[in-house]
Amino acid sequence: MLGTVWRFLVGISISVLGWQRLGCGLPPPCDSKIYCTGDLLKQVQLARLFPDAKHFVDMPLRKPADVVLAEFQQLMAKAQKGIVSRTELQQFVTLSFDDPGKEFEQWEPQDWKSRPQILNKISDQKLRAWASELNTKWKSLGRKIKVAVEAQPELYSLIYVPKPLMVPGGRFIEYYYWDSYWVIEGLLLCDMPATAKGMIQNFLYLVDRYGHIPNGGRVYYLRRSQPPFLTLMMDAYLARTNDTAFLRENIHLLEVEYEFWQRNRSVTITVGGTNHTLNRYNVQVGEPRPESYSQDWELAAGLSDAARQELWAELKSAAESGWDFSSRWFQPPTHTATLRDTKASTVVPVDLNAVLCKTERLLADFHRRLGNSSKTAQFQAALEHRLQALQAVLWDEAAGMWLDFNLLTKQLNPAFYPSNLVPLWAECFVDEAVVGKVLRYLQGSTALSYKNGLPTSLARTGQQWDLPNAWPPLQHMVIAGLAKSSSSSARETAFALAQNWTRTTFSLYRKYQAMFEKAGARVRPRSAVRPAAASPRLWGV
Numbered sequence: 001m002l003g004t005v006w007r008f009l010v011g012i013s014i015s016v017l018g019w020q021r022l023g024c025g026l027p028p029p030c031d032s033k034i035y036c037t038g039d040l041l042k043q044v045q046l047a048r049l050f051p052d053a054k055h056f057v058d059m060p061l062r063k064p065a066d067v068v069l070a071e072f073q074q075l076m077a078k079a080q081k082g083i084v085s086r087t088e089l090q091q092f093v094t095l096s097f098d099d100p101g102k103e104f105e106q107w108e109p110q111d112w113k114s115r116p117q118i119l120n121k122i123s124d125q126k127l128r129a130w131a132s133e134l135n136t137k138w139k140s141l142g143r144k145i146k147v148a149v150e151a152q153p154e155l156y157s158l159i160y161v162p163k164p165l166m167v168p169g170g171r172f173i174e175y176y177y178w179d180s181y182w183v184i185e186g187l188l189l190c191d192m193p194a195t196a197k198g199m200i201q202n203f204l205y206l207v208d209r210y211g212h213i214p215n216g217g218r219v220y221y222l223r224r225s226q227p228p229f230l231t232l233m234m235d236a237y238l239a240r241t242n243d244t245a246f247l248r249e250n251i252h253l254l255e256v257e258y259e260f261w262q263r264n265r266s267v268t269i270t271v272g273g274t275n276h277t278l279n280r281y282n283v284q285v286g287e288p289r290p291e292s293y294s295q296d297w298e299l300a301a302g303l304s305d306a307a308r309q310e311l312w313a314e315l316k317s318a319a320e321s322g323w324d325f326s327s328r329w330f331q332p333p334t335h336t337a338t339l340r341d342t343k344a345s346t347v348v349p350v351d352l353n354a355v356l357c358k359t360e361r362l363l364a365d366f367h368r369r370l371g372n373s374s375k376t377a378q379f380q381a382a383l384e385h386r387l388q389a390l391q392a393v394l395w396d397e398a399a400g401m402w403l404d405f406n407l408l409t410k411q412l413n414p415a416f417y418p419s420n421l422v423p424l425w426a427e428c429f430v431d432e433a434v435v436g437k438v439l440r441y442l443q444g445s446t447a448l449s450y451k452n453g454l455p456t457s458l459a460r461t462g463q464q465w466d467l468p469n470a471w472p473p474l475q476h477m478v479i480a481g482l483a484k485s486s487s488s489s490a491r492e493t494a495f496a497l498a499q500n501w502t503r504t505t506f507s508l509y510r511k512y513q514a515m516f517e518k519a520g521a522r523v524r525p526r527s528a529v530r531p532a533a534a535s536p537r538l539w540g541v
């Protein structure tokens with residue numbers, strides 16, 4: 001799957017400071033003894049009462065948590081060898097829990113427009129009609145959290161936020177962090193800045209409350225985050241509205257989130273005597289993911305307790321990256337590596353560091369706009385350190401590309417991932433010569449030969465963030481990154497990719513009347529409208 005490693009054979013000394021894992025004694029995903037840890041969760045999930053493990057942890061309680069836990073203790077005391085029968089569990093759950101989804105009310109955005117300006121820019125009649133139809137989806141994806149959730153949060157796994165929001169749809173009935181960046185871009189394109197602002201206010205509320213943004217709006221996502229797009233969301237909103245007052249009120253919270261990544265998710269790498277600080281995904285939280293409990297439990301079969309806890313922490317670190325799951329996180333990256341070899345916390349990812357480079361540049365710009373020169377200087381300096389670190393640690397001159405760095409092997413991973421190009425989109429580097437090298441790298445790989453979008457990797461592992469699947473956020477960042485370039489050849493590649501992706505998603509839509517979370521071997525609907533034929537289908541590449 002991975003080729004030879006050609007860097008660091010030149011005698012540069014590389015070391016990594018203080019990054020080792022904490023080992024045993026990891027905290028659970030959250031403190032709830034219903035939704036995150038404990039016997040009730042374990043027994044219900046291992047009995048597989050529901051086809052999708054997420055169903056159970058999305059069910060609100062019918063009675064207070066301590067009552068439910070006490071009743072479960074009584075059931076356990078009567079049970080044979082501490083194992084409650086499936087039927088008894090089923091009855092217990094029916095009596096104690098409600099169906100998922102009841103904590104939301106449908107909400108129609110007030111700022112919805114039947115003819116957003118963007119439609120005038122689409123000259124092709126069929127594509128314009130499609131865009132117009134997609135614009136109506138906002139009306140079915142809007143949700144408002146009921147006041148009951150704010151009043152009695154302990155009865156729900158949902159994390160309350162004050163403003164209405166858009167959900168991804170399908171299995172994903174709550175809000176998600178990095179997905180929302182593209183939701184917000186879409187809202188702004190559809191002339192709905194008020195709804196976009198509300199979603200940003202929700203994320204600011206979460207930062208204020210927790211110091212970081214959870215992966216999604218459930219307590220079981222609490223101790224892991226997702227790619228940090230909050231400052232980029234603010235930038236997109238400001239570009240449309242110039243709402244400087246909103247920026248002034250909230251800039252301190254953008255900094256709090258940035259500080260979380262610097263404090264909790266950074267690592268220092270010494271190259272040739274110089275210390276460089278870069279970031280990684282790293283969730284030192286044990287136990288199976290509550291929403292995928294039985295899968296995580298089975299995956300760890302036969303491992304020692306310490307090894308199980310470590311694997312479960314690594315799966316959460318991979319989930320924090322948004323890429324769950326992918327050979328990108330397998331270590332060592334041999335042909336036989338599998339999900340069990342996930343070691344996401346040992347990777348210093350190109351895309352995460354590019355997004356943080358953009359965050360630092362934006363925070364410097366925002367403070368300049370607000371007239372705070374000392375803060376501007378602080379973020380300008382952070383940006384310069386980041387650029388030096390990207391260059392020293394992640395740039396591979398021979399490959400002509402940024403590559404993920406592995407903390408265990410102290411080597412770069414030469415495999416192709418669209419994430420390697422994110423520094424272009426994030427405008428960390430705009431130098432024409434760099435763009436030329438990146439383009440040659442792309443043309444030299446086979447990545448540009450797929451008709452249904454740029455694949456997530458060139459390794460076919462069965463994981464959803466691998467070949468042949470193509471994911472919308474990656475298409476966007478690569479296409480927009482190349483399209484910004486002054487090189488006409490980069491812009492032509494961007495155009496070809498955009499055309500292929502539009503064709504792919506348009507033909508999927510015509511066939512299923514749904515937008516999909518990814519295009520590839522197994523397509524799964526992500527919009528509120530489910531396709532008539534939901535069976536897996538080979539979408540040949």
Ligand SMILES: *[C@@H]1O[C@H](CO)[C@@H](O)[C@H](O)[C@H]1NC(C)=O
Nearest residue numbers: 212222223224263264283284
């Ligand atoms: C971040 O680090 C602080 C202090 O080291 C710790 O208390 C907190 O739990 C960490 N938060 C997360 C979400 O990892």
Ligand SMILES: *[C@@H]1O[C@H](CO)[C@@H](O)[C@H](O)[C@H]1NC(C)=O
Nearest residue numbers: 238239241242243244245369
């Ligand atoms: C944005 O607002 C600021 C004041 O808040 C003003 O100085 C600036 O000219 C505005 N820019 C645009 C493009 O309207």
Ligand SMILES: *[C@@H]1O[C@H](CO)[C@@H](O)[C@H](O)[C@H]1NC(C)=O
Nearest residue numbers: 017018268270273274275276
């Ligand atoms: C790099 O960081 C380590 C640990 O903080 C420190 O001991 C060392 O002096 C630093 N080296 C340089 C060149 O700053």
Ligand SMILES: *[C@@H]1O[C@H](CO)[C@@H](O)[C@H](O)[C@H]1NC(C)=O
Nearest residue numbers: 252370371372373374375376
């Ligand atoms: C800049 O921000 C710092 C930290 O928030 C604050 O102490 C300082 O007063 C601000 N300066 C200006 C000119 O607003």
Ligand SMILES: *[C@@H]1O[C@H](CO)[C@@H](O)[C@H](O)[C@H]1NC(C)=O
Nearest residue numbers: 447448449450451496497500
């Ligand atoms: C676009 O799809 C065609 C097949 O329809 C393929 O030959 C071409 O390589 C793709 N282009 C890019 C840039 O992916």
